[in-house]
Amino acid sequence: MKKAILIVFLAIFSFTLFASDYAAKLTRAGEVLSQDFWVSTEELQQALDATIANARSQGVELDPYFDNMYLPSKVALKLMLVSYIVDEKIVDIYALENSLLPDESEVESETDAMLSQYTSSPEIVTQIEAIYGSIDNFRKEIRNYVYQSLKAGVVQDNIAPLNDEALTAYFEQNKENLKNSYEYIRARHILLSDEATATSLKNKINAGEITFAEAALQFSIDSGTAANGGELGTIQRGQTVAEFEEAILTAPIGELYGPVKSQFGYHLIIVEERKSIESLNDIVSDPQNYNDFVSTYQNDTYSAWIEKYIADNAFDYEILDPELLLYDDYTKVMNDESSATAMVVELAAKLFGPSTTGNPLPIEYAIFIQLSDSLGLTENPNYKLAIEKLYEIGEKRGMIMELIFQLKGDDPAVATDYYNGWLIELENIFADPQLFQTQLSQYGESFVQYVFNTIDQIDASLGQLLAGEMKAETRKAALDVLLRNNSLALDLSYDPAWQKEKLAARLVYLKDYFVLEPSSDIQYEIDSITSQLETLETQDSTPTDTGEATSTD
Structure with a gap:
C-alpha cells in the first residue's frame, strides 16, 4: 500500500464528539460500528485543508462550490476524501483484528527522535508551546503520527510482502503489461519515399560510400530525426506503427535493416539496443525500474485486497454531513x-x-x-x-x-x-x-x-x-x-x-x-x-x- 503521508500537527485537546461532529459513520453487514471508526468532521477538515494547501502551492486554486472540466470543487473534493478516510478506517479494523500493530518500543524511539528534531532550537520550542500549550501535548501529536505511520507499514508488509515469492507471482500474473512498460528499443532510421531509393541508399551505406548519419541528414524525409542522424531515442511497444514495431523487435542489433514498408514510406533501420523483460531479474537489474515495479505491485495488491476485504465484510458508510449529503x-x-x-x-x-x-x-x-x-x-x-x-x-x-x-x-x-x-x-x-x-x-x-x-x-x-x-x-x-x-x-x-x-x-x-x-x-x-x-x-x-x-x- 503506497500512501502519501502529509504531517499536519494541530492543537487537539480532549473533548467528546457528538453526532454532529461526525461526517460519516461506518457499517459492517448493516451494523453500525463503534464511533472509533467513524469519520470525524475534524479529521475530514484537516485532510481537506492539507489537500487544498498542496494544490495551492502548485498554483491550483479550487472553487468553493463549482466543479469544472479539470478540477473538482472544494465540496466535491471533500466528498471524495470521505471515501479515502473510510478506507483508512477499514484498514485500522483489519490491523486491530489481525494484531498488525507496531512495536511500542519502536514507536517511542521514533517519537523521541522526531521530537528532538522539532525542538532543536529555543525559538521553535517557544512557537510549539504557544500553539500546543506544552511540549507534552506536542509529543502526543507526534506519537500519534508515528504510530499511524508504523501501523500502515506493518499492514502493508502483511498485504503486499516484499519477498521473492510474492514479487515473482505478481510478475508472472502481469508479465505482458510489465513487458509493455519496461521493454524498450533504441533505434535510428532513414525514411524514404520509394523502395528503389531506399535499396540504393542501403547499398551505398553498406559499401562505405556514406555513413548512416550522413545519409539521414541528406535523404531522410523525416525532418524530425534527419538532423540527429535518424536518432529515434527510446521506443516502447505500441508507440510506432505495426510494421515498424515488428522490424525493430526482430532486426539484428547494430546491423542495417530494411527497407521496411509502412504507411509513411520505406525505412532503413539500425537497432542500437533492445531491452527485453523475460524474468523478474530483468527488472531488478535496473534500480529505477525496480522501485517503480515495487510501487506498482504494492498499489495494485492493496487495491485488489481492500476491494475484496470490503466486499467480503459488507463494509459501507453513511454520510452525516448535511452539505455532503446534498x-x-x-x-x-x-x-x-x-x-x-x-x-x-x-x-x-x-x-x-x-x-x-x-x-x-x-x-x-x-x-x-x-x-x-x-x-x-x-x-x-x-x-x-x-x-x-x-x-x-x-x-x-x-x-x-x-x-x-x-x-x-x-x-x-x-x-x-x-x-x-x-x-x-x-x-x-x-x-x-x-x-x-x-x-x-x-x-x-x-x-x-x-x-x-x-x-x-x-x-x-x-x-x-x-x-x-x-x-x-x-x-x-x-x-x-x-x-x-x-x-x-x-x-x-x-x-x-x-x-x-x-x-x-x-x-x-x-x-x-x-x-x-x-x-x-x-x-x-x-x-x-x-x-x-x-x-x-x-x-x-x-x-x-x-x-x-x-x-x-
Whole structure:
C-alpha cells in the first residue's frame, strides 16, 4: 500500500464528539460500528485543508462550490476524501483484528527522535508551546503520527510482502503489461519515399560510400530525426506503427535493416539496443525500474485486497454531513435530465417557496445554479436570485464572482469584491516565492504581462468607480483594494517614472481614505509620499551635465 503521508500537527485537546461532529459513520453487514471508526468532521477538515494547501502551492486554486472540466470543487473534493478516510478506517479494523500493530518500543524511539528534531532550537520550542500549550501535548501529536505511520507499514508488509515469492507471482500474473512498460528499443532510421531509393541508399551505406548519419541528414524525409542522424531515442511497444514495431523487435542489433514498408514510406533501420523483460531479474537489474515495479505491485495488491476485504465484510458508510449529503445527491442526478429537473423543483420550493424557513446552505444555491445551467433554465428569475443569494452568504471567490459580476457588475460593492478576488490571487502568488518562481519559469513573459495587466485593470476599473456615488463602507473597501494593488505595483519596478506614477495614485487614494477614516498613520504616509514625490520632481527638473561643449563664437 503506497500512501502519501502529509504531517499536519494541530492543537487537539480532549473533548467528546457528538453526532454532529461526525461526517460519516461506518457499517459492517448493516451494523453500525463503534464511533472509533467513524469519520470525524475534524479529521475530514484537516485532510481537506492539507489537500487544498498542496494544490495551492502548485498554483491550483479550487472553487468553493463549482466543479469544472479539470478540477473538482472544494465540496466535491471533500466528498471524495470521505471515501479515502473510510478506507483508512477499514484498514485500522483489519490491523486491530489481525494484531498488525507496531512495536511500542519502536514507536517511542521514533517519537523521541522526531521530537528532538522539532525542538532543536529555543525559538521553535517557544512557537510549539504557544500553539500546543506544552511540549507534552506536542509529543502526543507526534506519537500519534508515528504510530499511524508504523501501523500502515506493518499492514502493508502483511498485504503486499516484499519477498521473492510474492514479487515473482505478481510478475508472472502481469508479465505482458510489465513487458509493455519496461521493454524498450533504441533505434535510428532513414525514411524514404520509394523502395528503389531506399535499396540504393542501403547499398551505398553498406559499401562505405556514406555513413548512416550522413545519409539521414541528406535523404531522410523525416525532418524530425534527419538532423540527429535518424536518432529515434527510446521506443516502447505500441508507440510506432505495426510494421515498424515488428522490424525493430526482430532486426539484428547494430546491423542495417530494411527497407521496411509502412504507411509513411520505406525505412532503413539500425537497432542500437533492445531491452527485453523475460524474468523478474530483468527488472531488478535496473534500480529505477525496480522501485517503480515495487510501487506498482504494492498499489495494485492493496487495491485488489481492500476491494475484496470490503466486499467480503459488507463494509459501507453513511454520510452525516448535511452539505455532503446534498452534494452526494447532486452527483447522482446531474447526468439524468428527469432526476435533475426533479431536484431543481425541490430546491426551488425550499429556497424560494412561500414556506421557506431556516438558513439555506450555500451549497444548495450552488447546486440549484449548476443544475439550472445544465437544464437551460438560466432565464428563470430564481436562477438570478440564487446567484445573488450565494454571493450574499457564500465565499466570495471563484465562479460565483464571475456570475454575480455578469449580473450586477455596475454595483460598486460587487465590483469591489470581484476585483478583490483578482488581487488575492496575485497576492497569494507573490507571498509564496516557490510558487512565484514556478509561474515565472512555466509561463515566462506571458506571466509578467498577466501581472501587469491585472494590476492595471484593477486600478482602472475601481478608480473609475470611485468617481461615482457609493456607500462609505463600499468606498473604503474599494480604496483598500486599490491601496493593496498599489503596494504590489510599487514593488514590481523601481523605475523612477513608474514609481512617480504609482506614488501619485497612492496619494490620491490615501487622501480619499483619510476623509472617510482620519488617522495619524494615514496622515504620516500622506506626508511621506508627498515628500517622495517632491524629491522625484526635483530630480526631474535638475539639468544633467551631458559633457557637450558650448560654443562662445
